[in-house]
Amino acid sequence: MRFLYHFGKYYQLVGKSFSKPEKVSIYYRRALKEIELLGINSLGIVALISVFIGAVITMQTAYNIENPFIPDYLIGLTARDTMLLEFSTTMIALILAGKVGSSISSEIGTMRVTEQIDALEIMGVNSASYLILPKIIANVFFFPLLAILSMVIGVFGGWLACILLDVISPEDYITGIRYAFIPYYIYYSCVKMVFYAFIISTVPAYHGYYVEGGSLEVGKASTRSVVYCSILILSVDVVLTQLLLS
Amino acid sequence: MIEVKDVVMAFGDKTVLNHVSTAFDRGKTNLVIGRSGSGKTVLLKSIVGLVQVTSGEIWYDGALFNKMDFAGQKEIRKQIGMIFQGSALFDSLNVQQNVMFPLDMFTTMSTNEKLERVNFCLCRVSLENVNQLMPAELSGGMKKRVAIARAIAMNPKYLLCDEPNSGLDPQTSIIIDNLIKEITEEYDITTIINTHDMNSVLEIGEKITFIYEGRIEWEGTKDEILNSQNQYVDNFVFASGMGKKIKNMMV
Ligand SMILES: Nc1ncnc2c1ncn2[C@@H]1O[C@H](COP(=O)(O)OP(=O)(O)OP(=O)(O)O)[C@@H](O)[C@H]1O
Ligand SMILES: [Mg+2]
Numbered sequence: 001m002r003f004l005y006h007f008g009k010y011y012q013l014v015g016k017s018f019s020k021p022e023k024v025s026i027y028y029r030r031a032l033k034e035i036e037l038l039g040i041n042s043l044g045i046v047a048l049i050s051v052f053i054g055a056v057i058t059m060q061t062a063y064n065i066e067n068p069f070i071p072d073y074l075i076g077l078t079a080r081d082t083m084l085l086e087f088s089t090t091m092i093a094l095i096l097a098g099k100v101g102s103s104i105s106s107e108i109g110t111m112r113v114t115e116q117i118d119a120l121e122i123m124g125v126n127s128a129s130y131l132i133l134p135k136i137i138a139n140v141f142f143f144p145l146l147a148i149l150s151m152v153i154g155v156f157g158g159w160l161a162c163i164l165l166d167v168i169s170p171e172d173y174i175t176g177i178r179y180a181f182i183p184y185y186i187y188y189s190c191v192k193m194v195f196y197a198f199i200i201s202t203v204p205a206y207h208g209y210y211v212e213g214g215s216l217e218v219g220k221a222s223t224r225s226v227v228y229c230s231i232l233i234l235s236v237d238v239v240l241t242q243l244l245l246s
Numbered sequence: 247m248i249e250v251k252d253v254v255m256a257f258g259d260k261t262v263l264n265h266v267s268t269a270f271d272r273g274k275t276n277l278v279i280g281r282s283g284s285g286k287t288v289l290l291k292s293i294v295g296l297v298q299v300t301s302g303e304i305w306y307d308g309a310l311f312n313k314m315d316f317a318g319q320k321e322i323r324k325q326i327g328m329i330f331q332g333s334a335l336f337d338s339l340n341v342q343q344n345v346m347f348p349l350d351m352f353t354t355m356s357t358n359e360k361l362e363r364v365n366f367c368l369c370r371v372s373l374e375n376v377n378q379l380m381p382a383e384l385s386g387g388m389k390k391r392v393a394i395a396r397a398i399a400m401n402p403k404y405l406l407c408d409e410p411n412s413g414l415d416p417q418t419s420i421i422i423d424n425l426i427k428e429i430t431e432e433y434d435i436t437t438i439i440n441t442h443d444m445n446s447v448l449e450i451g452e453k454i455t456f457i458y459e460g461r462i463e464w465e466g467t468k469d470e471i472l473n474s475q476n477q478y479v480d481n482f483v484f485a486s487g488m489g490k491k492i493k494n495m496m497v
């Protein structure tokens with residue numbers, strides 16, 4: 001019952017944020033600003049995590065298939081596909097849920113408890129659309145790019161592991177990452193990332209928008225929104241993988 | 247003119263406004279006074295529709311506000327300037343952007359015209375050379391004044407102030423009170439001010455509505471309030487020991 005209540009309210013809020021903007025130029029500028037705040041500022045952490053994950057996947061795969069009948073280049077291939085299919089999207093999305101999601105819900109939550117949202121409403125501004133729509137646009141547009149970046153850097157991380165830690169020979173690794181490459185995987189990842197981006201913008205926005213109380217509640221809402229985002233991301237992952245890959 | 251007709255506002259089973267009816271005239275400073283928790287803020291929020299009244303009617307110059315659809319309410323809200331109890335400045339924008347915000351949103355003025363208007367409004371509240379400061383860098387009183395500047399930027403027909411001078415020193419309070427009164431008369435605005443500050447009451451109280459536990463207990467002017475013959479009003483007005491002595495001397 002409570003779930004239905006929240007889902008209805010969430011649905012309404014998302015609907016409200018998609019209504020016609022008062023002034024398109026302002027929304028455009030805000031979307032650019034959000035791309036900077038939410039997307040560009042996440043480049044560093046995404047790059048860092050991807051390089052390590054790429055390296056670790058390569059090492060673990062090599063460690064697990066020490067078998068003379070399996071050629072070494074398959075390790076490169078496995079690392080590449082793991083990165084492309086799962087880590088560059090779901091793993092990165094979970095990290096972004098923590099970084100971007102919590103910042104969205106605390107920003108909007110603070111605006112709620114300090115009556116800034118009321119002030120917007122009084123002026124006749126549609127606060128939901130003014131605050132949430134630019135974030136949705138920024139994330140939906142930028143997160144797939146982050147995923148692609150993460151793939152590139154992750155594969156590069158695996159190569160670094162080969163060079164620095166002597167896991168397999170770099171030549172075998174390169175052969176592996178070029179072997180039986182399926183471009184559809186990139187498309188699949190981008191589609192997943194668009195869904196994740198939507199979740200990471202709207203779920204925290206919902207939690208922030210309906211905060212009641214003070215700064216303590218804002219903190220709680222932000223924690224809660226990260227938990228819900230993570231659960232949703234993983235469930236959507238299962239559904240989309242079933243729909244797109246099987 | 248804003249009219250409130252038989253408004254009841256309840257949160258769950260707690261009735262905060264209990265059959266409140268009154269009218270606030272144009273060009274006058276209408277004060278709503280009462281103790282902390284008596285329902286002043288809730289009354290103001292019901293008037294602008296931030297909370298939905300349980301029953302009753304809110305009229306803006308002959309238009310029934312609380313039964314309108316979203317678009318209709320929006321049109322009226324564009325004519326409302328509101329000052330919140332906590333100022334509610336947008337803390338990601340600097341002073342200039344804050345005051346310019348409604349102009350950006352709803353007018354087609356050029357940047358220069360907007361800037362001129364912003365500086366005029368800031369000047370009106372005696373704030374100069376603070377355009378580039380962020381709200382976090384302002385004192386409480388300056389925030390209140392920026393909030394006033396933002397509220398008057400669009401030349402509102404209705405100005406609603408929730409404790410515009412709470413937390414300010416008596417001198418700044420009087421300056422802000424007089425400023426609001428001047429603006430009200432100059433532009434013939436319908437102004438409602440929530441306050442529990444007796445100085446304001448005696449300075450600018452052209453019409454005073456006294457709320458006690460969610461109902462209107464007394465209405466009158468600043469000249470009448472000192473001998474209102476109402477027990478609750480007297481307790482409020484002459485709350486301090488000094489006040490009680492003055493009261494006894496008057497009697
Ligand atoms: N959202 C809400 N939910 C439940 N009760 C509320 C809500 N908002 C206000 N109240 C209650 O309504 C009563 C009146 O509150 P209100 O904020 O109007 O007081 P006030 O007269 O403005 O006081 P102050 O002078 O301290 O600002 C209080 O008892 C408060 O607990
Ligand atoms: Mg109040």
